[in-house]
Amino acid sequence: MATIDGSAIKKLIVACDAGMGSSVMLAATLKKQLAKSGVTVEHSPVAHIPADADVVVTQASLAERARGVVPDVPVVPFQLFLGDPSVTKVVKAIQNGETVEV
Amino acid sequence: MGDEQKELTSLLAERSIRLDARASDRDDAIRQAGQALLDVGAIDPGYIDAMLERENSVSTFVGEGVAIPHGTLAGKDLVTEDALSVIRFPDGVDWGGNEVTVAVGIAARGNGHIALLSQLATVLLDPERAAALRNATTADQVYGLLTTDDDDDDDQ
Numbered sequence: 329m330a331t332i333d334g335s336a337i338k339k340l341i342v343a344c345d346a347g348m349g350s351s352v353m354l355a356a357t358l359k360k361q362l363a364k365s366g367v368t369v370e371h372s373p374v375a376h377i378p379a380d381a382d383v384v385v386t387q388a389s390l391a392e393r394a395r396g397v398v399p400d401v402p403v404v405p406f407q408l409f410l411g412d413p414s415v416t417k418v419v420k421a422i423q424n425g426e427t428v429e430v
Numbered sequence: 431m432g433d434e435q436k437e438l439t440s441l442l443a444e445r446s447i448r449l450d451a452r453a454s455d456r457d458d459a460i461r462q463a464g465q466a467l468l469d470v471g472a473i474d475p476g477y478i479d480a481m482l483e484r485e486n487s488v489s490t491f492v493g494e495g496v497a498i499p500h501g502t503l504a505g506k507d508l509v510t511e512d513a514l515s516v517i518r519f520p521d522g523v524d525w526g527g528n529e530v531t532v533a534v535g536i537a538a539r540g541n542g543h544i545a546l547l548s549q550l551a552t553v554l555l556d557p558e559r560a561a562a563l564r565n566a567t568t569a570d571q572v573y574g575l576l577t578t579d580d581d582d583d584d585d586q
Contacts, residue, residue: 409493
């Protein structure tokens with residue numbers, strides 16, 4: 329579990345193994361949802377997550393690797409590419425500037 | 431629209447769209463998606479193994495009957511140009527417990543494919559258009575769905 333302060337998030341990273349397919353698609357979706365919130369959404373291979381990320385969204389099976397790369401950044405694992413409840417929670421927290429546990 | 435259409439066909443060649451395929455299982459479906467990329471010279475044959483390897487570690491099923499098989503980070507060196515393939519399996523393929531009707535094979539070393547994948551995400555979030563993709567029988571229908579229809583997309 330990690331605590332995320334939605335109002336403090338400026339950069340959200342979607343990570344997958346290659347940064348080629350899955351993360352690209354989810355990043356595209358989140359970018360649209362967060363366009364009005366002024367958050368930078370980028371996709372990245374899990375091994376190359378930038379250190380200035382404020383939150384990382386990644387497939388559940390890659391979460392441990394992501395935590396190893398950026399130990400100080402909250403990592404939100406997801407199961408579903410479309411409409412995962414954890415991802416929806418983060419998006420809402422950012423949109424409303426709320427603090428949530430993920 | 432003309433330029434965009436041209437860009438789309440250079441990334442997703444008409445012969446990389448195969449809408450009446452049959453696959454015995456998931457790995458067979460991935461090999462076919464990879465073969466279509468190989469046939470247009472976008473990848474080295476070893477990339478198909480990287481696609482299978484990636485699938486075994488993390489599924490590329492994305493929902494709405496669609497999977498997006500692609501290689502691993504290490505397999506990126508085996509990509510010679512950005513390209514996609516669209517293989518439709520009207521009978522469906524069991525994809526680790528999910529049924530897949532459309533496999534979108536991805537080979538990417540740059541960012542040329544991002545706009546198209548963004549549009550695919552938009553299509554899949556709209557149940558009607560997702561169904562239209564699963565039921566597509568002509569390449570034109572596929573191109574129509576994957577042509578960017580909103581102006582807030584960027585290339586990142």
